[in-house]
Amino acid sequence: VAKNLFTGNRTTLDRKVEEMVYTLGLETTLNKEAILALYLNSIEFGDGIYGVRDASEKYFLKSPKYLSLKEAVFLASILPNPRDGYRRAKLGRPPTGRMKVILQNLVDGHQISTFIMNETLKEPLRLLLPVD
Numbered sequence: 702v703a704k705n706l707f708t709g710n711r712t713t714l715d716r717k718v719e720e721m722v723y724t725l726g727l728e729t730t731l732n733k734e735a736i737l738a739l740y741l742n743s744i745e746f747g748d749g750i751y752g753v754r755d756a757s758e759k760y761f762l763k764s765p766k767y768l769s770l771k772e773a774v775f776l777a778s779i780l781p782n783p784r785d786g787y788r789r790a791k792l793g794r795p796p797t798g799r800m801k802v803i804l805q806n807l808v809d810g811h812q813i814s815t816f817i818m819n820e821t822l823k824e825p826l827r828l829l830l831p832v833d
Contacts, residue, residue, distance in 0.1 A: 702724075702727060702736055702739050702740045702743065703719075703720045703721075703723035703724045703727060704716075704720050705740070705743045705744060706723075706739065706743055707719070707720070707723045708720045708723065727739075741753040742754070744780065744783065745783055745784070746759075746760075746776065746779065746783045746787070747759070747760075747779075747783055747784065747786075747787035748784070748787065750783075750787075753765050753776060756776055756783075757772075757776065759829070760772075760775075760776070760828055760829055761827070761828070761829060762829055769821075769824070770804075770813070770817070770821045771800075771821050771824045771826055772826070772827075774800050774803050774804055774821070775790075775795060775796075775800060775826055775828065777803050778795075778796045778799040778800045778803055779796060779799075790828055795826055795828065800822075801822065804818040804821060804822065805818065
């Protein structure tokens with residue numbers, strides 16, 4: 702989050718120190734949910750697609766609150782390398798293995814049942830791909 706919001710991609714020791722200072726500041730002033738919200742609203746989900754709201758609207762033509770479980774898991778599955786996930790999805794190869802891992806983590810964390818996981822895996826992923 703600190704890198705995305707404050708320091709950028711410079712590959713210097715100075716940037717790393719700045720990033721550490723910003724990170725400590727974020728952690729002392731915000732809770733984990735707020736930091737996660739900052740992260741999800743600032744990361745790139747594909748070429749010119751920034752933040753979960755933009756990704757939801759571009760990929761699925763809906764706001765995040767209306768995403769199905771499978772659609773939300775797809776967006777999570779293309780992180781931390783969304784450009785590659787976007788590229789693979791454009792080629793008709795969404796990251797199904799990573800999606801299964803995320804769903805299993807939800808089962809293991811008692812967020813969903815095994816039945817819901819299996820039903821979600823059966824659903825088609827109706828992904829709308831932005832036109833180049």
